[in-house]
Amino acid sequence: MQKVEHSASRKQSEEIAWAESEATDETTYLLSSKANAERLLKSIDNLRAGQTLARRLITLAETPPL
Numbered sequence: 001m002q003k004v005e006h007s008a009s010r011k012q013s014e015e016i017a018w019a020e021s022e023a024t025d026e027t028t029y030l031l032s033s034k035a036n037a038e039r040l041l042k043s044i045d046n047l048r049a050g051q052t053l054a055r056r057l058i059t060l061a062e063t064p065p066l
Contacts, residue, residue: 031037046052 029036030040
C-alpha cells in the first residue's frame with residue numbers, strides 16, 4: 001500500500017512542477033514585449049486596488065458556430 005501512495009505523491013509532484021513551469025513560461029512570454037508587460041502590470045495594480053469585476057467564463061459549448 002505504501003508503494004501506491006508514493007507513486008501517487010510522485011505523480012502529483014510532477015504535475016505541480018509542470019503547472020508551475022507552464023505558468024512561468026506564460027508570464028515570461030507576457031512580459032517579453034513592452035506593451036504586454038505594461039498591460040499585465042496595470043492589471044495587477046487594478047487587482048490590488050480592488051478595481052476588478054468577476055465574470056463567468058464562457059465554455060466552448062456556449063459559443064455560437066462560426
